[in-house]
Amino acid sequence: MSVPAHIAIVMDGNGRWAEARGEPRTVGHRAGIEPVRATIRECARLGVGALTLFAFSSENWRRPETEVSTLMGLFMEALEREVQELHANQVRLRIIGNRQRLAVGLQQRIAEAEALTAGNTGLQLQVAVSYGGRWDVIEAAKRLAAQAASGALRAADIDEERFARELQLADLPDPDLFIRTGGDHRISNFLLWNIAYAELFFTDALWPDFNAEIMAEAIEDFRGRERRFGLTGKQLREEPRV
Ligand code: IPE
Ligand code: IPE
Ligand code: MG
Numbered sequence: 219m220s221v222p223a224h225i226a227i228v229m230d231g232n233g234r235w236a237e238a239r240g241e242p243r244t245v246g247h248r249a250g251i252e253p254v255r256a257t258i259r260e261c262a263r264l265g266v267g268a269l270t271l272f273a274f275s276s277e278n279w280r281r282p283e284t285e286v287s288t289l290m291g292l293f294m295e296a297l298e299r300e301v302q303e304l305h306a307n308q309v310r311l312r313i314i315g316n317r318q319r320l321a322v323g324l325q326q327r328i329a330e331a332e333a334l335t336a337g338n339t340g341l342q343l344q345v346a347v348s349y350g351g352r353w354d355v356i357e358a359a360k361r362l363a364a365q366a367a368s369g370a371l372r373a374a375d376i377d378e379e380r381f382a383r384e385l386q387l388a389d390l391p392d393p394d395l396f397i398r399t400g401g402d403h404r405i406s407n408f409l410l411w412n413i414a415y416a417e418l419f420f421t422d423a424l425w426p427d428f429n430a431e432i433m434a435e436a437i438e439d440f441r442g443r444e445r446r447f448g449l450t451g452k453q454l455r456e457e458p459r460v
Contacts, residue, residue: 222394222440224268225261226416228408229254231400231424244288249426251296260430261341262307264437268342268390272408276316276350293347294324301331308340314386315349342390349386351410358384387412395440397433399425417443 229250236246254271261269274289304311313328320328361384365371382388393409396416403420405413419436421428446454 221264221266221437223266224270224391224393225266225395225397226270226272226393226409226413227257228272228396228398228400228406229425229428230398230402230406232426234400235424235426243285246424246426247285247289247292251292253425253428254296255300256429257433258304258309258341258343260433262309266341268344268393270314270344270346270387270390270393270409272346272349272406274315274347274349275407276348276353277407279319279348290321290324294327297324297327297331301334304331304343305335305338308338309335309343310338310340311335311343311345313347314344314354315347316353317348319348344387344390346386346408350407351405352407354386354409355411382411385411392416395419395436397421397436399423399428399432415445415447417445 232246232250233243234246235249236243239245257271258269273293278289279286301311311331313332317325317328358381362371362376362381366373366376387409392412392414393416396408396413397419398404399421401420401422401424417440419439421432421436423432444451444454
């Protein structure tokens, strides 16, 4: 079997990584940038089609103001520094999440980076910032409700395919592999709809320590899974899926 077409990663553990070194949490966030670069490079090298990274959740806004503003500064800095190289490597970058909560300057940089890389056909990279899975579903529901209210859509025509088209990852296949670093076994409001059948992989490694070897371990583990999608194992072996 080949590599997963779409990998989603919850990049957790920056704060603990720093605290273990007697440093402020923000040092861990800064140390988390290099593994992001390495992961993007590795996914491009392996031929992974799409990578979706959870960088900041809708709930993370409730953290201390200083931590939030440091993180926002790091996003801005990383965006400015990396976008040309991403573009040169044919990466299409998009930010998913409630961007209205972001500073106007950051919103502008995001729009510029997305416009610059929009036509790129290499790795499809999504960075989730100010993102919540529930927010995503509610936004989709609101858009469908507005269309139904205006008469453009019949409620009876809303099915899974139509609903999914309103979500942030509308044009991408669902993640095949979901990875979370930092040792906790939870979703924390990441892609609720899209990970319905993702294979889950958890590692105790803290995000700043994530690297190509751990990624290889996750992919190897993924390859060993039998993805049944509700069928029996016997059905899968006997009837090749169409
Ligand atoms: C993940 O690391 C980054 C963000 C959520 C912004 P954390 O900051 O959650 O680090 P831990 O989990 O406290 O160690
Ligand atoms: C999940 O990590 C969000 C990101 C990695 C961006 P959290 O650290 O916010 O998750 P909880 O609070 O431990 O569930
Ligand atoms: Mg955390």
